Amino acid sequence: MPMIDADGCLLNVSVEGRDGGPTLMLSNSLGSTMQMWEPQMKALTQVFRVIRYDRRGHGKSSVPPGPYSLERFGRDVLAILDDLNIARAHWCGLSMGGMVGQWLGANAPDRFGKIILANTTCHYPDPTRWNDRIKTVKEGGIAAVADTVIAGWLTADFREREPQITANMKAMMLTTPVEGYIACCEALSTLDQRELLPKIKSPTLVIAGRHDMSTTIADAEFMRSRIPGASMTILDAAHISNVEQPHAFTDAVIGFLTQR
Numbered sequence: 715m716p717m718i719d720a721d722g723c724l725l726n727v728s729v730e731g732r733d734g735g736p737t738l739m740l741s742n743s744l745g746s747t748m749q750m751w752e753p754q755m756k757a758l759t760q761v762f763r764v765i766r767y768d769r770r771g772h773g774k775s776s777v778p779p780g781p782y783s784l785e786r787f788g789r790d791v792l793a794i795l796d797d798l799n800i801a802r803a804h805w806c807g808l809s810m811g812g813m814v815g816q817w818l819g820a821n822a823p824d825r826f827g828k829i830i831l832a833n834t835t836c837h838y839p840d841p842t843r844w845n846d847r848i849k850t851v852k853e854g855g856i857a858a859v860a861d862t863v864i865a866g867w868l869t870a871d872f873r874e875r876e877p878q879i880t881a882n883m884k885a886m887m888l889t890t891p892v893e894g895y896i897a898c899c900e901a902l903s904t905l906d907q908r909e910l911l912p913k914i915k916s917p918t919l920v921i922a923g924r925h926d927m928s929t930t931i932a933d934a935e936f937m938r939s940r941i942p943g944a945s946m947t948i949l950d951a952a953h954i955s956n957v958e959q960p961h962a963f964t965d966a967v968i969g970f971l972t973q974r
């Protein structure tokens with residue numbers, strides 16, 4: 715796996731899949747790593763050259779001091795594409811990954827073909843939730859928020875039915891460096907990309923989770939209505955819909971990206 719330098723931050727990047735196929739870049743959520751895409755990898759790598767990476771402050775990437783910003787996350791992605799000599803890619807980002815996708819779609823339109831924004835929002839009107847989480851994590855580490863966050867990631871039905879997957883997701887979250895997690899929460903606390911949405915000209919699919927209380931169907935519908943020509947799919951899932959509904963999510967991604 716290459717480590718790619720983005721203005722001094724080493725990013726852990728993986729390139730897999732079909733040589734010569736169209737490139738698809740996947741981008742993870744807060745508190746997860748590129749591993750979160752495992753349920754999609756077998757199917758996606760048959761069609762695409764798939765690039766995954768750990769966002770700065772997460773996984774095996776470096777943890778520079780925060781706060782971070784959506785622009786910084788977007789420039790990290792462009793550094794990866796430049797380093798790999800990739801002129802153009804499709805994008806699929808979930809949650810924070812979808813926020814980065816909005817920034818890229820508006821600010822680097824020539825670099826992206828189609829864009830998928832899953833379980834995400836463009837705006838947090840009230841920073842309290844993120845400021846509270848930052849305070850709790852500073853005092854007690856990620857463990858102090860892990861069960862609450864997992865309850866938002868996956869429905870109670872899923873957690874009961876799939877205790878091992880749930881435990882794996884929690885273990886992945888607990889590996890996140892505290893400084894990286896907090897620096898990302900700081901970026902989220904001021905998130906407002908509403909004005910970027912009309913600038914996204916790539917064909918865009920918005921994916922929402924029917925039970926997602928973190929980024930709601932209303933948030934998704936707002937984005938769909940502001941991004942020219944965007945369409946929307948609702949899955950029977952909470953926030954991490956690619957894990958809770960792996961087949962439906964994968965089908966939605968491949969269907970959208972391969973349709974003419």
Ligand SMILES: O=C(O)CC1=CCC(=O)O1
Pocket residue numbers: 742743744745808809810811863866902928953
């Ligand atoms: O961590 C959460 O509660 C949900 C979330 C919001 C942005 C993100 O990436 O995850």
